[in-house]
Amino acid sequence: MSxxxxxxxxxxxxxxxxxxxxGITFDVKRDEFFTVIGPNGAGKTSLxxxxxxxxxxxxxxxxxxxxxxxxxxxxxxxSLGIARTFQNxxxxxxxxxxxxxxxxxxxxxxxxxVTGAVWFGRARREETVARQACEPxxxxxxxxDYLRRPxxxxxxxxxxxxxxxxxxxxxxxLLLLDEPAAGMNDEETDELADWILTAKREFSLTVxxxxxxxxxxxxxxxxxxxxxxxxTITIESPRVAISDPRVISAYLGDDAEEVDDPTxxxxxxLKIPRGLQRKGRKR
Amino acid sequence: MTDFLQTLVSGIALGxxxxxxxxxxxxxARASGILNLAQGSFVILGGYxxxxxxxxxxxxxxxxxxxxxxxxAVFAVLLEAFVVHKVTDHFAALLVTFGIxxxxxxxxxxxxxxxxxxxxDPWKLDVLRIGGIGITARDATLIPITALLLLxxxxxxRYTRIGLSLRATALDPEAAMAQGVSTRFVFxxSWAIxxxxxxxxxxxxxxxxxxxxxxxxxxxxxxxxxxxxxxGLESPLGAVVGGLIIGVVQxxxxxxxxxxxGSGFADVVPYxxxxxxxxxxxxxxxxxxxxRRA
Amino acid sequence: MTATITETDLSRNTQARAPRLFGTWTSxxxxxxxxVAIFAIPLNIADSYVLTVLATAAVAAIAATGLNVxxxxxxxxxxxxxxxxxxxxxxxxxxxxxxxxxxxxxxxxAALFxxxxxxxxxxxxxxLRGPYLAIVSLGLVYIGxxxxxxxxxxxxxxxxxxxxxxxxxxxxxxAALQIGPFLLTxxxxxxxxxxxxxxxxxxxxxxxxxxxxxRAMQAIRDHxxxxxxxxxxxxxxxxxxxxxxxxxxxxxGGLLGVLLQxxxxxxxxxxxxxxxxxxxxxxxxxxxWGPVLGALFIGLVPVLAIWLAAYLPFISRxxxxxxxxxxxxxxxxxxxxxxxxxxxxxxxxxSFFRRPGRARPAxxxxxPAAASEPxxxxxxTHNSTKEGPSS
Numbered sequence: 001m002s003x004x005x006x007x008x009x010x011x012x013x014x015x016x017x018x019x020x021x022x023g024i025t026f027d028v029k030r031d032e033f034f035t036v037i038g039p040n041g042a043g044k045t046s047l048x049x050x051x052x053x054x055x056x057x058x059x060x061x062x063x064x065x066x067x068x069x070x071x072x073x074x075x076x077x078x079s080l081g082i083a084r085t086f087q088n089x090x091x092x093x094x095x096x097x098x099x100x101x102x103x104x105x106x107x108x109x110x111x112x113x114v115t116g117a118v119w120f121g122r123a124r125r126e127e128t129v130a131r132q133a134c135e136p137x138x139x140x141x142x143x144x145d146y147l148r149r150p151x152x153x154x155x156x157x158x159x160x161x162x163x164x165x166x167x168x169x170x171x172x173x174l175l176l177l178d179e180p181a182a183g184m185n186d187e188e189t190d191e192l193a194d195w196i197l198t199a200k201r202e203f204s205l206t207v208x209x210x211x212x213x214x215x216x217x218x219x220x221x222x223x224x225x226x227x228x229x230x231x232t233i234t235i236e237s238p239r240v241a242i243s244d245p246r247v248i249s250a251y252l253g254d255d256a257e258e259v260d261d262p263t264x265x266x267x268x269x270l271k272i273p274r275g276l277q278r279k280g281r282k283r
Numbered sequence: 284m285t286d287f288l289q290t291l292v293s294g295i296a297l298g299x300x301x302x303x304x305x306x307x308x309x310x311x312a313r314a315s316g317i318l319n320l321a322q323g324s325f326v327i328l329g330g331y332x333x334x335x336x337x338x339x340x341x342x343x344x345x346x347x348x349x350x351x352x353x354x355x356a357v358f359a360v361l362l363e364a365f366v367v368h369k370v371t372d373h374f375a376a377l378l379v380t381f382g383i384x385x386x387x388x389x390x391x392x393x394x395x396x397x398x399x400x401x402x403x404d405p406w407k408l409d410v411l412r413i414g415g416i417g418i419t420a421r422d423a424t425l426i427p428i429t430a431l432l433l434l435x436x437x438x439x440x441r442y443t444r445i446g447l448s449l450r451a452t453a454l455d456p457e458a459a460m461a462q463g464v465s466t467r468f469v470f471x472x473s474w475a476i477x478x479x480x481x482x483x484x485x486x487x488x489x490x491x492x493x494x495x496x497x498x499x500x501x502x503x504x505x506x507x508x509x510x511x512x513x514x515g516l517e518s519p520l521g522a523v524v525g526g527l528i529i530g531v532v533q534x535x536x537x538x539x540x541x542x543x544x545g546s547g548f549a550d551v552v553p554y555x556x557x558x559x560x561x562x563x564x565x566x567x568x569x570x571x572x573x574x575r576r577a
Numbered sequence: 578m579t580a581t582i583t584e585t586d587l588s589r590n591t592q593a594r595a596p597r598l599f600g601t602w603t604s605x606x607x608x609x610x611x612x613v614a615i616f617a618i619p620l621n622i623a624d625s626y627v628l629t630v631l632a633t634a635a636v637a638a639i640a641a642t643g644l645n646v647x648x649x650x651x652x653x654x655x656x657x658x659x660x661x662x663x664x665x666x667x668x669x670x671x672x673x674x675x676x677x678x679x680x681x682x683x684x685x686x687a688a689l690f691x692x693x694x695x696x697x698x699x700x701x702x703x704x705l706r707g708p709y710l711a712i713v714s715l716g717l718v719y720i721g722x723x724x725x726x727x728x729x730x731x732x733x734x735x736x737x738x739x740x741x742x743x744x745x746x747x748x749x750x751x752a753a754l755q756i757g758p759f760l761l762t763x764x765x766x767x768x769x770x771x772x773x774x775x776x777x778x779x780x781x782x783x784x785x786x787x788x789x790x791x792r793a794m795q796a797i798r799d800h801x802x803x804x805x806x807x808x809x810x811x812x813x814x815x816x817x818x819x820x821x822x823x824x825x826x827x828x829x830g831g832l833l834g835v836l837l838q839x840x841x842x843x844x845x846x847x848x849x850x851x852x853x854x855x856x857x858x859x860x861x862x863x864x865x866w867g868p869v870l871g872a873l874f875i876g877l878v879p880v881l882a883i884w885l886a887a888y889l890p891f892i893s894r895x896x897x898x899x900x901x902x903x904x905x906x907x908x909x910x911x912x913x914x915x916x917x918x919x920x921x922x923x924x925x926x927x928s929f930f931r932r933p934g935r936a937r938p939a940x941x942x943x944x945p946a947a948a949s950e951p952x953x954x955x956x957x958t959h960n961s962t963k964e965g966p967s968s
Contacts, residue, residue, distance in 0.1 A: 052806055078808030090803030092796050094863060103796055107808035109789050113817040116788030117781045123788045127595035170807060318708040366916065375919045377654055377708055378858060382919070385851055386912025389905030393891060396900065502847070508712045516707065545727030554716030561701040561713065 005030045005174060005206045006051075011060035013046055013230075020046045021057065021230045028174075028208060033200065035217045035238060036210045038227035039251050044210040045087060047227070048178050051208070052084045053077060064174070078107045083167035084176035087210075089159055093151045097143055097162055098131065100151070104169025105130040134169050140202060141165040141195060157188045161195055168199055175200075177209040181216055189213055193220055214242055226250065285415045290534050296422035298530025299429035301553075304484045304507035305514065305522035306436070307477040313453040313517045314473035317373050321362060321380035322481050323501035324387035329355045329482025330402070330489035331391050334496040337403040344405055348486050352479040359478025360471050368470075384501050392498040399495035407491050421492045432483070433523060436476075440519070445472060453517070509557035515570030524568060529553050598783050615772040619765035620756075628764040629836070634876035635771035636832045639778050641856040641868035643825025648854075649863035650786060651818035652798030653703065657714025658853045660721040661823045663845030665691040665830025666740075667725060667732045670840065673742025673831075675731075680743050684831045691827025692820045699819040703812060706801070718847050725842035737841025740834040744770060767836055774832060775869070778825055783865050785821065794818045795863070848904065855911035858918050861925025870926045875911070882906040 006028040013021040021043045028034045036044050049055040051062065053074040062069040064080060072080060083104070092100050109130055111123040138144055141161045146154055151162070160180060167175060180196065181189040193216050200207055211217050217224060218238040226233040226241055228250040234241060241247050304326065311319040329351050336347030362383065370376045409420035440446040451459040452469045460466060481504065488503050489496040510529055514521020529552070537549040560567065599605045619628055644658045668690040673683030702713040725732045732738060744751040744767070754766035761769075785791045793814040796804035801811055834840050852875055860871020882903040886892040893900040901909065918925055 054802060054806075074802075074805045075808055075810045077806050084806055086800075086803060090800040092799040092804075094799065095792065095795055099792055103792055103804070103807055103809070106789065106793065106796075111789050113785060113790040113821060116785045116790045117821075119784035119788065123784070124595060127788065131595060166807070318711065320711075366920070369920055373708070374652060374654065375923075377711060378854065379916050379919050381656070381854070382858075382912040382915030384912070385915070386909045389901055389908045393901035393905060505715050508715060512709070512712060545723070547723045547726060551716075551720050551723045554720055557713065557716055558701055561704075561709065565705050565709070 003029050005032075005065060006208070007061075007063040008051075009061045009063075011047070011050065011062065012058050013043070013050060013055060014058045015055075019230055021050070024060070024225075024227070024230075024232055026225050026232070026235055028206060030206055031204065032206055033220050033222045034206070034208045035221035035224045036208065036227065037212070037214075037217055037224050037238075037241070037247075038233070041229075042227040042250075043230040044227055045178055046230075048084065048176050048208070048210060052082065052176055078104075078170045078172070081171070081173040082176065083170045083172035083174070085160075085163045085167055085178060085180060087178040087182055089163055091151055091159055091163055091166075095151070097147050097149075097151060098134065098138070100162055101134045101138060101143075101165045101169050102127075102130045104166040105133060107170065108133075134165075137165050137168055140198065141168075156183060157191065160184075160192060164195065164199065168203060171203075173204075173206060175205045175207045177207060177211075179210050179212060181211060181213045186215075189216055192216075196220065214238075218242065286538070289416045289418075290538055291531060292416055292418050293422065294531030294534035295527060296418070296425055296530070297534055298527035299426055300484060300487055300526075301507050301510050301530050302433070302523045302526030303429060303480055303487070304504055305510035305526050306433075306519060307480040307484070307504070308507065308511050309514075309517060309519050309522045310473045310477045310480070312511075313519075314449065314470055315363070315367070315376075317367070317376040317380070318516075319367075319380045319474075319477065320377060320505075321359075321367075321383040321387075322477060323384035323504035325355050325359060325478045325481025326485035326488065326504045327388055327391055327500040328358060329485030330496050330500050331395050331485075332482070333486045334395065334400050334402050334489065338401060344403060348483070351486065352482040355482035355485075356475040356478040359474040359481075363470055363474040364467075384504075388498070388501045395496070397497075399497045400489075402486070402489045402491065402496050404486075404490040419492045421487070421490045425487060432480075436519070449473060506553060509553040511567070512557045513560050513567055515567030517571070518567065518569035521567055521569035529556055532556060595787060598780070598787075611776065615769055615776070616756075619761065619768040620759070623762075623765075625762060625764040628768045630876055630880065631873075632764070632768045632771040632836055633833075634872045635768075635775045636829050636836060637852065637856060637876065638869045638872035639771075639775050639832065640826050640829035641853050641860070641872055642775075642778050642782055642865075643822040643829070644853045645857045645862065645864075645868050646782060646785070646794075646825070647818045647822035649857055649861075649867070650791060650798065651794035651815055653815060653818065654708070654711045655714040655822070656711050656847070656850050656854065657717035657721075658822070658826055659845045659847070659849035660714070660717040661691040661695060661826035662830040662833065662849065663721050663725060663840075663842070664694055665827030666834040666840045666845070667738075667830075668827065669742050669831035669834045670738055670740045671731050673835075674738075674740055677743075680745055683742055684828065687831040688824045688827035691830065692824035695820045695823025696816065699816045700812070703815040703819065714850075715847075718845070718850060722842045722846060725845070732842065735842070737839060737844070740838050740840055742831070742835055744835050771832055771836065774828065778828070779865055779869070782825075786865070790814065790817050848908070851908065851911055855915055857925075858915045859911075859925055861927030862923070864925065864927045866930075867925050867927040874926065875907075878907045878910050879903055 004027045008027065009025050011021055011024040012019070024047065026034075036047060038044055046055060050057050051069070053069070053072060053076075057070065064082065067080075069080075077083070092103065095103075109126045111126050115121070115123045138147070141164060143158070143161060143165060146158055146162075151159065154162075164180075177196070181192055184192065196207070196209075197220065199205065207220075209217075209220070221238040223235060224238045224241040225235050226244075226247050233246050233250055234244055236244065304322070307322045307325065308319060311317065311322070332351035332354055333347045336342045336350055337344055340347075342350070366383070367376055367379060370379050404421070406420035406424065410417050411420055411423050413423075438446075440450060448459065448464040449469055449472065451462065452464055452466060456466060459469075484504070485500055487493060488500055507526070510522060510525040512525075513529060514523070514525030533549055533552045536552045540548050599608050618631070622628060640658060640662050643661075644655060647653050647655055665687045669683055669687040672678045672686050673680065676683075678686070698713070698717065702710040726735050728734075751766035751770040752763045754761040754769065786795075793804070793809045794817065796807070796809050797811050797814045804814075805811060830845075837844075856871035856875050857868055858871075859874060860869065861867025882892060885906075886903065891900040892906050893902055922928060924931070
């Protein structure tokens with residue numbers, strides 16, 4: 001078993017006239033918690049979109065578990081062992097919690113529309129098996145109490161966990177998270193970080209996470225890829241990255257004078273105003 | 284040869300009508316991002332209002348037409364502002380606009396009952412003979428007027444500030460807003476133009492040659508839908524080119540198709556063309572492939 | 578009482594089992610009452626007009642249930658449902674009337690014929706995201722009428738055809754049903770037949786919705802990208818919905834044929850499609866009982882119109898000139914109600930009967946955003962799709 005799960009080489013993405021990503025190269029090791037940070041518009045979500053096959057890059061290669069990923073369609077991701085969450089939540093709000101999570105098992109089930117119409121027999125068996133598989137997941141994510149409530153009315157934090165549970169139900173080996181803490185306060189963010197760590201541990205996941213919350217990044221991340229304007233600034237451990245003057249100036253623009261004083265701790269988390277740190281809507 | 288030219292000319296005239304009807308859909312699609320099935324109500328309202336002004340109020344024909352176009356434009360703007368705007372998704376918007384046409388048509392034909400009313404157009408049933416080809420007076424006027432309308436339309440889009448705002452909003456609404464373009468204004472103008480175009484189409488359809496002012500005019504707007512599939516849902520150029528192609532093909536179908544294929548084949552020709560296009564080039568001649576964002 | 582709500586079965590102990598359709602005593606009781614009513618009502622009402630109206634409503638509900646699978650659950654707008662109903666109707670007469678096949682053969686075959694047409698047409702319209710199905714289905718209606726008018730040996734051409742297909746299952750002839758000492762009239766028998774078929778269709782639909790393929794349709798409707806990333810393939814999911822919807826439409830068509838006993842191409846035009854759309858929007862999109870409620874409601878509108886015609890000057894009775902005809906009145910009501918319900922009560926009539934705070938929310942899908950936007954890069958103009966977190 002190779003140590004490296006995901007290899008991205010010289011990835012470029014151009015849409016219209018815009019160079020969204022340029023020459024991105026990095027690799028993610030098995031069991032690593034890899035974070036992607038950078039100011040708004042740096043191309044982080046676009047990178048995730050390439051990895052989750054929503055965008056087709058204009059250049060470069062991506063290798064997942066030794067196989068070329070760019071040749072695969074979006075719908076193959078679950079079978080390949082890749083799952084993702086979305087920045088703005090993509091829950092199916094007209095179905096209940098269990099249905100959302102069970103959807104994660106879609107590729108592991110077989111029954112079609114006729115079997116479903118008949119129900120008795122394979123369809124019912126599959127449903128039972130799928131739900132049994134999802135039960136521990138729901139317990140793990142602490143969602144048991146919410147099964148009967150309409151998703152629409154649930155708190156934002158709970159919805160995030162539901163989406164996470166749904167992604168996990170697909171039994172991925174690689175989990176892509178797009179700004180999971182967007183719109184959350186400190187307390188909620190800490191809680192969410194706990195849930196993510198729990199999930200990673202329980203399911204031996206490799207995680208690639210886009211985040212703005214530096215606290216979360218430093219707490220969870222093994223390494224950080226810093227992007228700005230679609231290019232790599234650096235790849236290093238989060239604590240080092242946030243003190244890296246190049247990274248600081250990427251976030252703050254040219255106002256780098258403030259941080260030249262060596263007596264001031266070079267901690268990005270302290271320097272970046274809240275608004276910049278926590279992108280995403282506070283609701 | 285004259286038969287060929289004859290058919291070609293009548294095809295072009297029909298194509299002009301299709302282009303006008305299709306443009307109404309395209310403009311709203313570009314601005315509001317929806318398929319506006321209320322376009323049908325614009326068509327029938329235009330025809331009947333023009334009739335009301337000419338036939339019942341005795342106003343001159345062209346004055347009536349312009350007033351009708353203006354009134355329908357206002358109706359369209361109000362519709363967008365108070366009804367369509369309240370709907371937040373494309374699914375509901377399509378059904379809501381459909382509902383509007385469904386309700387509007389019987390109301391209109393209830394107010395002005397009759398199987399075929401006389402619009403009082405100046406062309407009546409006159410046929411002109413130009414170089415051995417017969418062309419109805421209506422079509423002879425329709426083609427240059429449509430050409431002028433389209434020219435004005437394209438000039439407007441390319442060279443005026445308002446036109447620029449419309450294009451900018453269609454391309455990137457957030458950037459346009461950042462530049463100070465008011466989306467409300469853009470929607471308003473777009474719907475007003477769509478309303479006016481629809482009304483004009485309704486007038487053309489209601490001429491004596493066209494069959495008079497009658498129930499069912501709203502369905503003709505739907506006949507233009509294959510045109511936007513052929514041309515591309517959001518392409519004005521596509522609406523014109525597509526309209527002309529379908530108009531010409533339809534008229535040739537009328538004379539070329541054997542008797543055994545039955546009556547009414549010509550009327551389904553646009554839909555058959557549409558199916559073929561969906562098979563080989565679904566985005567249409569000038570349609571763009573969509574860019575998805577996660 | 579809705580049949581697909583996650584009931585107390587989702588208590589901690591029995592979570593693993595998929596919720597039963599009739600899991601509570603209330604739902605079982607209501608289901609029983611429903612079946613009893615199917616027999617009790619015709620046995621107690623002799624008025625053939627009323628029975629026919631109700632039987633027609635059941636058939637409309639069958640067709641509307643099909644449309645609801647496509648439009649409500651899968652989020653694809655079709656304006657051409659009447660095409661498939663007509664296909665089923667004429668096929669029914671060809672198979673049952675002309676070829677003399679027995680009921681248990683001609684009806685399913687007619688339904689499958691409509692389904693096959695659906696399978697043929699679906700790839701055209703469902704490959705691209707956007708309002709393509711709405712447009713194509715509109716065209717289908719006209720193509721269908723053209724075909725029906727010209728395939729005279731099969732359809733009777735312009736004038737249509739009498740429907741002579743049999744409605745008997747073995748010794749049970751629904752046209753002349755014998756229950757004990759009672760000999761039922763054709764209308765009574767047809768009432769029972771149509772409502773029994775509706776019950777079957779509702780059951781099948783409820784099963785589909787709670788199973789993998791039903792979930793897949795709804796997922797694609799709500800967030801097609803997220804669904805695809807989970808492994809749900811869009812085209813198969815949509816095609817499933819389309820074929821199911823066409824099969825139900827064909828079934829309804831076959832029944833309509835034997836109910837009306839005379840069908841002509843004009844019966845299956847845009848007006849009929851409009852009725853079905855009105856039924857599902859008014860009744861309640863993406864719900865099992867919505868189409869039934871909607872069909873009953875819509876079935877009442879012409880009755881209401883005729884009654885109102887006596888009092889309101891602008892409604893004209895058949896034969897009268899001027900004013901709004903009875904069918905015109907219906908269209909006005911449908912159009913206005915479609916707009917009002919979509920603006921103010923997405924859940925439809927059925928949402929008035931649901932208790933708030935249930936696990937499966939009352940309102941129908943608020944934003945099946947993927948379904949009908951024009952294919953373009955501008956997904957953020959005007960009608961924005963669902964936003965993220967609610968508060």
